[in-house]
Structures are given as structure tokens and as C-alpha cells.
Amino acid sequence: MSAPSVTLGxxxxxxxxxxxxxxxxxxxxxTAARLVLDVPTWPGSEAGAHLDVRLTAPDGYQAxxxxxxxxxxxxxxxxxxVDELPDGEVSPFLVRDLRPGDQLExxxxxxxxxxxxxxxxxxxxxxxAGGSGVVPLYAMAAAHGAAADPAPFRLLYSVRxxxxxxxxxxxxxxxxxxxxxxxxxxxxxxxxxPDAVGRLTREALAARTVPAAHRPHVYVCGSTGFVETVARWxxxxxxxxxxxxxxxxxxx
Amino acid sequence: xxxxxxxFSGRRREPDTRLPPGQTLVQDWPVLSAGPTPHVDTADWxxxxxxxxxxxxxxxxxxxxxxxxxxxxxxxxxxxxxSRLDMGWRGVSLDKIFEDVESEHEYVMAHSxxxxxxxxxxxxxxxxxxxxxxxxxxxxLDPEHGGPARLLVPHxxxxxSAKWVRGLTMMPDNDPGFWEQYGYHLYGDPWKxxxxx
Amino acid sequence: MTxxxxxxxxxxxxxxxxxxxxxAARGRCGGCGHMAAIAxxxxxxxAPGLVARCAxxxxxxxxxxxxxxxxxxxxxxxxxxxxxx
Numbered sequence: 001m002s003a004p005s006v007t008l009g010x011x012x013x014x015x016x017x018x019x020x021x022x023x024x025x026x027x028x029x030x031t032a033a034r035l036v037l038d039v040p041t042w043p044g045s046e047a048g049a050h051l052d053v054r055l056t057a058p059d060g061y062q063a064x065x066x067x068x069x070x071x072x073x074x075x076x077x078x079x080x081x082v083d084e085l086p087d088g089e090v091s092p093f094l095v096r097d098l099r100p101g102d103q104l105e106x107x108x109x110x111x112x113x114x115x116x117x118x119x120x121x122x123x124x125x126x127x128x129a130g131g132s133g134v135v136p137l138y139a140m141a142a143a144h145g146a147a148a149d150p151a152p153f154r155l156l157y158s159v160r161x162x163x164x165x166x167x168x169x170x171x172x173x174x175x176x177x178x179x180x181x182x183x184x185x186x187x188x189x190x191x192x193x194p195d196a197v198g199r200l201t202r203e204a205l206a207a208r209t210v211p212a213a214h215r216p217h218v219y220v221c222g223s224t225g226f227v228e229t230v231a232r233w234x235x236x237x238x239x240x241x242x243x244x245x246x247x248x249x250x251x252x
Numbered sequence: 253x254x255x256x257x258x259x260f261s262g263r264r265r266e267p268d269t270r271l272p273p274g275q276t277l278v279q280d281w282p283v284l285s286a287g288p289t290p291h292v293d294t295a296d297w298x299x300x301x302x303x304x305x306x307x308x309x310x311x312x313x314x315x316x317x318x319x320x321x322x323x324x325x326x327x328x329x330x331x332x333x334x335s336r337l338d339m340g341w342r343g344v345s346l347d348k349i350f351e352d353v354e355s356e357h358e359y360v361m362a363h364s365x366x367x368x369x370x371x372x373x374x375x376x377x378x379x380x381x382x383x384x385x386x387x388x389x390x391x392x393l394d395p396e397h398g399g400p401a402r403l404l405v406p407h408x409x410x411x412x413s414a415k416w417v418r419g420l421t422m423m424p425d426n427d428p429g430f431w432e433q434y435g436y437h438l439y440g441d442p443w444k445x446x447x448x449x
Numbered sequence: 450m451t452x453x454x455x456x457x458x459x460x461x462x463x464x465x466x467x468x469x470x471x472x473a474a475r476g477r478c479g480g481c482g483h484m485a486a487i488a489x490x491x492x493x494x495x496a497p498g499l500v501a502r503c504a505x506x507x508x509x510x511x512x513x514x515x516x517x518x519x520x521x522x523x524x525x526x527x528x529x530x531x532x533x534x
Contacts, residue, residue, distance in 0.1 A: 015464040052461040055260040063262050066458050089263055097259050104257055110460035112470035113488035248455045285452050286493050286500040331497050431497055435514030435521035448516040
């Protein structure tokens with residue numbers, strides 16, 4: 001028999017069901033809430049991972065939805081940022097009705113494809129976010145900052161208005177020599193904003209992302225339409241399909 | 253169920269004797285789709301019924317409507333737990349379609365543009381129980397709701413009412429269609445809650 | 450209007466069946482031969498079950514039906530699946 005194989009670098013916690021208690025809820029944007037959850041059994045997660053939230057009504061009715069985890073949280077705690085979908089069944093409850101002390105069931109951590117791990121190389125990392133798709137990308141940027149990882153990071157964040165920016169203070173705090181933040185406002189920009197307001201274009205994408213020649217790992221998250229448009233432009237700009245990681249958000 | 257999240261009720265679930273067990277009344281019309289939505293022009297649309305001799309009986313859009321369109325008011329029950337009551341539909345009875353079809357076979361596989369299939373016993377399509385529907389809620393069926401034409405078999409769960417129907421093939425056995433292969437009940441009576449295998 | 454998400458959303462359902470996360474596994478489409486990560490499949494979630502389709506040819510690769518007390522998984526549209534150890 002050979003020696004037992006050691007795969008510490010890749011080992012990740014098995015997904016399991018956990019009971020979470022709400023510690024805090026607060027407005028993240030005009031349509032979204034940040035939820036801080038106490039989950040004593042939570043093993044921690046990789047940056048970019050998600051989980052399934054399951055709600056149970058008194059008559060046994062259940063509904064579950066997937067949400068990205070908003071930070072590479074320590075064990076025992078989970079932060080989510082949930083955008084309210086007007087016709088949704090779960091998100092309006094989470095955004096409007098949830099209070100400290102309430103309990104939810106979580107299944108996770110989930111996902112090994114759309115994750116970033118510190119210490120996996122010095123190729124640059126380009127993050128591209130559309131709206132609430134910034135959540136897992138913020139988690140990656142936070143993990144990058146916490147680990148003081150040497151890979152250069154850059155986030156291009158397409159957002160409707162300044163009020164709609166998730167984790168605005170935290171992102172501003174992370175910005176520095178190792179992390180560049182580029183915002184594109186699609187509806188309304190702060191006073192004096194130098195750039196054009198409007199939907200992201202291929203030209204703006206090319207101008208504000210790490211060039212393909214630098215072989216960045218690219219992570220794109222947003223609505224299906226946003227992700228598919230950006231992924232197509234990235235390939236047209238010379239990025240290899242294998243370097244582009246995508247996660248589509250929405251309808252949840 | 254021991255675990256409950258305070259304050260969560262989900263969509264309104266009011267008891268109603270006209271609702272089969274486990275169903276919730278909705279006022280809107282949820283869109284369910286297992287794949288891309290086909291867009292078929294009525295000029296290109298065709299319905300084919302194939303019997304065991306291999307004979308194809310074909311109707312163009314105009315030929316279908318010429319068979320005689322009727323208005324019906326029915327309740328529909330989706331296996332994902334929503335129902336709508338007293339919904340107005342317009343379509344051609346399958347009795348008219350099968351008038352000229354001779355077959356010994358007792359089962360039908362419905363085929364859709366886009367590749368969807370569902371199996372239904374022939375007797376569930378006859379005697380005023382099923383239609384090729386072209387309108388709902390007073391308007392032509394949108395592509396997302398199965399337009400230009402869908403099967404309407406309201407006494408079975410709504411996955412049997414195949415959107416974008418283009419063909420009916422007679423079968424000697426009750427072979428499973430798309431969802432019936434992947435876990436859903438071969439027949440699908442909502443009053444018996446025949447949801448899964 | 451596109452109604453699909455992608456294979457990342459399958460992670461929870463597939464974790465009930467497989468001991469390893471499957472979203473980073475690669476699969477070959479039985480229809481067109483396209484090879485891609487499961488996370489890159491197009492997944493239709495507004496349906497009676499989850500339906501994963503090939504991003505290249507739309508063929509159904511996998512379905513997951515949750516009956517409450519059972520999970521019914523079909524991988525009938527995948528000719529092969531590659532898992533990294």
C-alpha cells in the first residue's frame with residue numbers, strides 16, 4: 001500500500017445542512033439587504049462559493065433558493081447580500097421580513113467551479129460584475145486582501161447608480177496597489193463622474209480590464225444576459241475560453 | 253416538520269374545495285420552461301398525427317381552425333403546486349382531430365417543437381376532455397405559454413398540456429415522455445396527487 | 450428573454466448524490482461531443498425539475514427531480530464525466 005494521499009490544498013468541507021440564526025439585517029442598497037448569520041456548525045467556505053437557503057412555513061411548505069456567500073467568512077458565520085425580486089417568493093421575505101433571532105436552514109458550502117483560492121499562482125485576476133453579481137466577486141476580493149495574496153486583482157463593476165453599489169465601503173477599503181476597482185454606472189453617476197453613463201460596452205470592457213496578453217483568470221457574474229455578452233466580448237478580445245469563469249445570477 | 257422559519261408562509265395558500273390536494277391558487281400565470289422557447293410562425297406551423305400504418309394526417313394552421321374552434325372554461329393544475337380556476341381557453345377539440353384517424357393503439361405521445369414529449373392515454377384526449385388550444389385569457393397564446401398552439405388536457409397535471417405541440421404519435425404501449433422518464437408520474441391525476449413515480 | 454441560469458446552481462442538488470462537488474467536473478455531451486464543466490451547462494430552473502442543457506447544442510445533459518423524500522437524477526445526455534481527484 002502506498003502512503004495515504006494528502007490533498008490538504010484541495011480538500012473542502014462536505015456540503016451539509018446547517019441551522020442559522022439571524023444576527024443582523026441591514027439595508028445594503030435600496031433593493032437589497034445584508035444578512036449576518038450565526039451558524040455554529042458552519043465550516044467556512046472558499047471565496048465565490050454559494051449556499052442554498054431553505055425556508056419552512058408552519059404547514060410544512062418549503063421553498064429554497066441559492067445565494068452567493070458574500071465573504072470568505074470565518075467558520076461559524078455567514079454573510080449574505082440578497083436582492084429583492086419583486087415577484088419573488090423567498091427574496092422579499094429575506095429582505096423585508098427577516099429579523100434578528102429568526103432561524104433559517106442553509107445547505108452548503110456549495111460550488112468548486114466559481115471559486116478563487118489564495119496562493120494558486122501569480123497570474124492576474126480580473127473580476128467583472130453586473131449588479132448583484134458582485135457578491136461572490138466581493139468575496140474573492142476580500143479573501144485576496146485578507147491573504148495579502150500577490151496576484152494582481154482588478155474588479156470592473158457595472159451598476160445602475162451609486163446607491164446600488166454593494167459593499168461600497170468595503171470595496172473602497174480594499175482598493176490599493178494590489179486591487180483596482182473600476183465602476184461603470186449604467187443609469188446615474190456621482191456628480192463630476194468623468195466617464196459616460198450607460199450600459200457597458202465592449203470598448204469600455206477592453207479599456208478597464210486586464211489585457212488578454214497578461215493571461216488573467218477572469219471571473220464574470222451577473223444576469224444571464226450580462227454574463228453571456230461579457231463572456232463573448234472577452235473571447236473577442238483574445239481571452240481563452242478556459243480562462244473565463246462564469247456564474248449566472250437571477251430568477252432566484 | 254419540526255423546523256419553521258418565523259413569519260414565512262410562501263405564496264398564499266387558501267383552502268378551496270376546487271383545488272386538488274397540495275395546490276395553491278394563483279392569479280397570474282407562471283411560465284415554466286425546460287428549454288429555449290421555440291418561435292413558430294403560424295404560416296409554418298403544422299400538426300401531424302401518425303398512426304401505426306405510418307400514415308401521417310396533417311393539418312396546417314388554417315386547416316386546424318377550419319375544423320371548428322370552441323370556447324372552454326377550465327381549471328388548470330401545475331405539478332409545481334399552483335392552480336388557476338375558471339380559465340378561458342379557445343381551441344379545437346381533439347375529437348375533431350381524431351375523427352378521421354383509425355388506430356388500434358391506446359396511447360399517444362405528444363411531440364413539441366423544441367423536442368419536448370409527453371405521453372397520454374388516447375381515451376384521455378377524447379370525449380371533450382382535450383383540445384389543441386390557440387388562445388387563452390382572450391388572446392393568442394404567447395410563445396412563452398406554448399403558442400402558437402399547445403395541447404390542453406386540463407384534467408391531468410399541466411405538464412401533460414404540451415406547449416408548442418406539433419405532433420401526436422399513436423403508441424401500442426404507454427411509453428414515458430420527457431418528465432415521465434425523469435421522475436414524474438406516468439399518468440398525472442392531480443386529484444390523486446400523482447406527481448412522481 | 451432567456452430563462453436559464455448555469456450549472457453552478459446544480460451544486461446543491463448534485464451534492465446529495467456525489468461525494469465530490471460536481472460543478473467543476475467536466476462532461477461530454479452525448480449529442481454533439483462538446484466537452485465543458487458542468488458549471489457551464491445552461492440550466493433551466495423554472496420547470497418541474499432542474500434541466501441542464503449543452504451550451505453548444507441544447508441537448509438535455511441532466512435532469513434533477515426533487516420529490517421531497519427522494520431525488521431522481523438523470524445523466525442520460527452525458528456520454529462521459531471527468532472528475533479531478
